[in-house]
Amino acid sequence: MSLQEKDTKYIWHPFTxxxxxxxxLPVVKADGIYLITExxxxxxxxxxxxxxxxxxxxxxxxxxxVSEQFNTLEHVIFAGFTHPKAIELAERILxxxxxxxxxxxxxxxxxxxxxxxKMAFQYWYNQNQKKTKxxxxxxxxxGDTFGAMSVGGRNAFNQPFFPFLFDVEFIDVPxxxxxxxxxxxxxxxxxxxxxxxxxxxxxxxGSAGMVMYSPEILEKLLLVCKENHVLTIxxxxxxxxxxxxxxxxxxxxxxxxxxxxxxKGLTGGAMPMGLTLCSNKIYNEFLSDNHSKTxxxxxxxxxxxxxxAVACASLDLMEKSETWQQIELIxxxxxxxxxxxxxxxKLKEVRQTGTILAxxxxxxxxxxxxxxxxxxxYQFFLNKNILLRPLGNVLxxxxxxxxxxxxxxxxxxxxxxxLINHQ
Ligand SMILES: Cc1ncc(COP(=O)(O)O)c(C=O)c1O
Numbered sequence: 001m002s003l004q005e006k007d008t009k010y011i012w013h014p015f016t017x018x019x020x021x022x023x024x025l026p027v028v029k030a031d032g033i034y035l036i037t038e039x040x041x042x043x044x045x046x047x048x049x050x051x052x053x054x055x056x057x058x059x060x061x062x063x064x065x066v067s068e069q070f071n072t073l074e075h076v077i078f079a080g081f082t083h084p085k086a087i088e089l090a091e092r093i094l095x096x097x098x099x100x101x102x103x104x105x106x107x108x109x110x111x112x113x114x115x116x117x118k119m120a121f122q123y124w125y126n127q128n129q130k131k132t133k134x135x136x137x138x139x140x141x142x143g144d145t146f147g148a149m150s151v152g153g154r155n156a157f158n159q160p161f162f163p164f165l166f167d168v169e170f171i172d173v174p175x176x177x178x179x180x181x182x183x184x185x186x187x188x189x190x191x192x193x194x195x196x197x198x199x200x201x202x203x204x205x206g207s208a209g210m211v212m213y214s215p216e217i218l219e220k221l222l223l224v225c226k227e228n229h230v231l232t233i234x235x236x237x238x239x240x241x242x243x244x245x246x247x248x249x250x251x252x253x254x255x256x257x258x259x260x261x262x263x264k265g266l267t268g269g270a271m272p273m274g275l276t277l278c279s280n281k282i283y284n285e286f287l288s289d290n291h292s293k294t295x296x297x298x299x300x301x302x303x304x305x306x307x308x309a310v311a312c313a314s315l316d317l318m319e320k321s322e323t324w325q326q327i328e329l330i331x332x333x334x335x336x337x338x339x340x341x342x343x344x345x346k347l348k349e350v351r352q353t354g355t356i357l358a359x360x361x362x363x364x365x366x367x368x369x370x371x372x373x374x375x376x377x378y379q380f381f382l383n384k385n386i387l388l389r390p391l392g393n394v395l396x397x398x399x400x401x402x403x404x405x406x407x408x409x410x411x412x413x414x415x416x417x418x419l420i421n422h423q
Contacts, residue, residue: 003038022379030057033403035387046381046388046411048400051206051238052269055317056402062270065313069306078105078303085308092315093275096247099256100277104295105303109237109263110143112274113199116233116259117147118297119282120197123231126285126293131196135189135230138170141207142199142235142261151199153208156370169195173205179217186221190228197231197259198222202249203353206238209369209394210358212351215252222255231282232257237274241265241318242327242401245354258282268314269400273307326401330355333405334397337412344419358396359415365393380422384414 001009003026012018025043029036033056035043045053055062069085076083090103106115117134124131136142139153149158150165158165169189174182189195202218205211225232234257239249243265250257258281263274286295301307317323334357341359342350348360365371371392381388388395388411397411 022375032056032058033400033407041385043382044386044399044403044407044411046386046397046399048398049269050264051243051398052264052267053400054241054265054268054314055323056400057269059268059270059317061317062268062310062313065309066270066306069309073305075301075304075306079298083303083305083308085305085312086303089308089311089315092312093262093277097250097260097277099279100260101280102278102283104276104278104297106274106276107299107301108143108272108274109235109261110145110148110274111299112237112261112263112276113142113148113151113233113235114145115274115276115297116235116261116278117151117197117199119259119276119278119295120231120233122293122295123282123285124196126288131194133167133169133189133192133195135169135171135186135195135198137173137200137205139173139208139211140170140199140201140205140235142201143237173208173211174213174217174221175211176214179214179220182217183220183224186224190224190230193228195228195230197233198225199233199235202234202236202239203244203252204239204249204356207369207391209360209391210351210356210396212353212358219253219255222253222257226255231259233259233261235261237261237263241314242323243353243355243398245327245331247318266314267307267311268317270310270314271304271307273304273311323401326403327355329405330399330401330403330408333408333412337415341416341419346419355401356396356398358394361393361395363393376422377418380418381414386411386414 004024007024013024026038027035028038033045035045037043073083093103094100104115106112134151136151140151142148142152146164149161151168171185172178172182203212203215222232234250236248240262246252258279260277266275267273286293331354334352338350338352338357341347346362348362351358361373363371363373369392373393374390377390377395
């Protein structure tokens with residue numbers, strides 16, 4: 001049996017209708033920006049394998065870090081014990097987000113969000129205050145566990161679970177021209193003084209279709225929250241680690257969140273790990289002789305040393321000036337390409353924040369993940385050995401930082417060809 005046949009026999013893939021899926025490509029190796037398939041194709045990973053990969057695949061420096069850590073300490077229970085790499089990572093990450101004081105470890109973006117939501121609810125519970133409402137943006141995506149689904153947009157992805165999701169107040173995304181409306185919606189909601197927290201994807205709403213909004217309006221929204229004692233949770237799972245052109249999207253604003261969720265690029269995309277960072281204001285409300293105030297949450301692999309070691313190694317690479325030159329180079333190339341294509345009538349809008357470039361196509365259907373253009377775009381680029389995974393009629397590039405201008409140009413050329421000849 002071929003790998004593909006065995007895969008079909010044994011595996012159920014994520015976000016995939018297994019009845020109609022056209023093909024699942026076996027990747028046997030990866031190197032830099034390239035995924036190498038069983039039949040020898042070299043495919044450009046234009047989406048950094050679900051937005052995780054920062055420095056290119058199979059990076060030797062990260063490989064060495066994991067290997068050395070495995071030979072030293074591969075895993076240890078994280079209750080009652082700790083280890084050097086968890087401490088190093090916590091200290092270094094808090095150094096990048098100095099308004100926060102404590103790090104809680106988990107396994108992925110959804111759990112980082114789940115932890116943040118639970119911390120926010122329990123923060124008020126521990127003070128005997130009845131604040132049980134969360135505010136979130138419409139069409140947000142924060143993950144697939146129940147809490148994360150609850151604070152995400154309600155759509156076909158989570159419809160079977162509607163009866164089990166807790167109530168959330170959704171406000172409009174403050175895209176250009178809609179800022180005032182969102183501000184008013186938030187102000188009205190916080191009046192009731194029953195809101196525990198506001199959760200948001202800062203500056204770029206990833207899964208919603210790389211929907212972007214300005215730091216200025218985010219700043220205003222956070223100020224309203226602060227003034228009304230609403231905790232703020234920045235979900236930087238996608239935007240963290242340079243994606244928006246700065247270390248974190250919240251670096252663009254002065255009013256800082258109480259909680260920050262990290263994952264994806266945290267380990268350079270090499271190992272699963274999530275972090276939830278919080279301020280002492282939150283942490284201190286859990287300190288008590290009363291056991292019921294404890295944060296009773298944890299996972300078997302909490303603080304896994306291999307993941308911590310590779311995250312520290314990824315931070316080493318992120319701290320190199322070459323990485324930031326690359327981030328700037330990608331952003332500049334995107335800007336030039338954006339200016340070149342934005343007048344194409346096939347495009348409704350071209351958006352860019354840092355290393356993320358998104359093209360929203362005009363179609364007769366509404367903009368949505370299930371837009372028919374999606375499969376056509378996906379296949380067109382895959383045939384050219386470029387992996388771009390459109391969000392419906394929104395095509396985006398979110399490359400590993402090691403991509404060269406020539407390789408970026410190869411993607412741009414393919415996009416231009418599509419714009420000129422297809423649809
Ligand atoms: C902003 C945001 N939050 C949370 C998640 C969930 O992360 P994970 O897929 O690691 O559970 C994602 C994943 O795409 C995300 O983009």
